């Protein structure tokens with residue numbers, strides 16, 4: 430038994446918890462959060478959430494408001510992403526769910542195409558830079574992933590390499606616009622054309638790019654539903670649509686693909702179940718907020734935010750590229766940038782990205798560590814520091830550049846962070862240290878079979894009531 434508390438007291442508690450988080454506004458955190466720098470958008474989103482808080486999106490025939498909102502959001506996305514009258518889709522809880530549903534749809538259509546495949550295990554072909562949401566989809570939905578190496582210099586795969594592993598077992602080929610690790614756009618048109626010629630579906634993961642590339646400017650290749658052969662596309666509203674977390678769109682070129690995403694059953698004595706997405710009951714607050722934010726912005730408002738994002742990204746790439754010992758990986762198209770050590774210089778002049786991240790953190794900015802990866806062909810993708818640039822970065826880009834320059838000066842020539850076997854045990858008992866370079870280097874060095882259970886144990890421990 431517990432005694433109820435006053436709302437003020439409870440809210441004060443929540444505020445204390447939030448105070449321990451890094452700032453979600455102001456551009457200090459260069460991953461996870463997307464800040465347009467507009468308090469009016471936060472406010473309209475909060476009011477929209479409040480209006481839709483009690484609604485259950487499980488049944489849009491009862492709550493017709495949800496169906497109307499979803500139609501409007503799908504129509505808005507369809508226009509932005511060059512769909513046509515045949516383009517349909519759903520609003521989901523986020524990028525992972527959009528990607529997983531695209532895989533489910535492709536798997537079910539692949540199985541339905543031939544009675545001999547009814548229980549067979551298809552493949553999912555993807556560049557190594559594709560988001561892990563697809564590995565998760567393969568894990569949940571019983572597909573085998575066929576990873577295709579990317580060029581370590583550019584971060585993109587060759588279309589020929591991707592198509593070389595497409596065969597009759599392939600349910601879906603994935604390309605990204607852009608991919609998260611290095612911000613590169615995959616060769617969408619060539620891959621989609623080749624997949625179509627083989628009768629295979631092709632998904633464009635535009636979870637990041639879908640709401641930013643349309644206004645980026647000189648994108649040198651088509652990447653959306655305008656490309657023949659693209660059968661589905663995902664675009665996250667809670668990233669560059671500047672909606673609160675919990676909203677993404679997945680679109681299909683044809684209605685049968687969308688229908689294959691659904692689950693329906695009457696095999697129980699309760700209400701007939703028809704679920705378009707992974708969830709049963711689903712909140713409509715984030716959908717309402719996403720729609721409200723897009724309406725307040727309009728495409729001209731989105732274009733303006735992308736303009737600021739572009740300027741900040743260009744400045745960052747120019748400045749980071751000029752820091753001795755660092756290099757920008759490839760030529761990013763869009764707001765994602767990865768910084769690696771400049772290995773054309775002697776080790777004494779290189780800047781280790783993991784050491785850089787710890788130093789930049791002391792100067793008030795959070796970058797994200799991306800460990801090195803050995804690809805299936807033996808080539809190595811470098812360890813990097815990742816930055817997601819958003820509209821608000823524009824106002825603080827010089828401060829960020831100063832932090833990068835000073836941090837690089839502090840660590841240039843220092844031995845790169847190395848694994849430390851004792852760290853694993855310490856992290857389990859003591860939690861994560863402030864300085865993460867050693868932890869990331871250890872993760873990088875350990876094989877997946879060792880590191881995956883370890884990561885799970887650390888994250889599960891963080892929410893174990895025994896810790897409260």
Ligand SMILES: Cc1ncc(COP(=O)(O)O)c(C=O)c1O
Nearest residue numbers: 523524525560562609634636637
């Ligand atoms: C390219 C790409 N696809 C998919 C996702 C998954 O999105 P979410 O974190 O919303 O599930 C992300 C997330 O960063 C991403 O960058």
